[in-house]
Amino acid sequence: MRRFNLKLYLIFILVLLVRISNAHQETIRVGFIESPPLIYNKDEKLVGALVDYLNDILPNFNIKFVKTPLSRVPDLLDKDVIQIFPMYFYSAERADKVHYIPTSFHALNPCLCALKENKIPSTIRDPKSFEQKTIVHLRGTLKNRDFLNFKNTNYLELPTQDYYEKSLKMLKLKRAEYAYFADFQQVKRFLNNKKHSNIHCENSHYPKDEMFFVTNKNFYLKKNLELKISKTSFKTYLKKHLSRVNWQVD
Incomplete structure (x- = not known):
């Protein structure tokens, strides 16, 4: 005891x-x-x-x-x-x-994604490639990026909550031509997991x-x-x- x-x-x-x-x-x-x-x-x-x-x-x-x-x-x-x-x-x-x-x-390896019917520009430094186009991006990002200051490009900010789903929905509804993601590997895994077969992404020419x-x-x-x-x-x-x-x- x-x-x-x-x-x-x-x-x-x-x-x-x-x-x-x-x-x-x-x-x-x-x-x-x-x-x-x-x-x-x-x-x-x-x-x-x-x-x-x-x-x-x-x-x-x-x-x-x-x-x-x-x-x-x-x-x-x-x-x-x-x-x-x-x-x-x-x-x-x-x-x-x-x-x-x-x-x-x-x-991170930033990238742009688009519907497969839309070609993704091979460089982000060419204003003509983004004329009259809309780029979706996460709120608070893209500041001071090379293609942020193009006069004839539209930028659409989305909040952090469910950004992946919302930005891809904007592409599918054709309200934007491109969606910006902070990391190529992350978005590839997301696309494979959610089976978004009509979306393609490109990052080979973008700086880390x-x-x-x-x-x-x-x-x-x-x-x-x-x-x-x-x-x-x-x-x-x-x-x-x-x-x-x-x-x-x-």
Whole structure:
């Protein structure tokens, strides 16, 4: 009986110590947009390669994920609503407002998709190829892209929620000639999974997009993050989740 009580006492002490430890863990607020397989909702829980990666490079912190529109990243960092945003592309304009962790952790292969009856231009730098055409793109992306400033091209922004399905629907309804996607491999998997046989995509002539972590300029963990990212490869985390995601954000 005494031995049984001792076991219960030890279990109680262990649980108490864990709770005390968790209570003293500092919370870091990380902004995100849902983007399988990087980060997405599954069974009412955020999962993905970035979730695992962040938990491993920041093991002593309680990470709180905050859904963040791309257009509001600098403002929310500045107001300390979020402290890190790990899904940002570089531009000189953005660099004036946020601090970029110098080492990119991931690169995307952007592409255009269209109905098979529509030929996709072999270069994105030719304004004539996009005259009187409409390009669907995800809200907050395409800024400073080479074909954004064409005067005779129409641009249609769509929200993050169900972007894959909505953008492809716009192509099928012929409300747009092209849809822009951030990563060629991701959209190929989505198309194969959903059996969109009348859609084709092209990315061989488009430059890669390096993806960075950003913080506000006074964030005290900047150097710590830089060191961890430079030493921890993201590829293994991505590979683990590529086979798990169903390529549609709920």
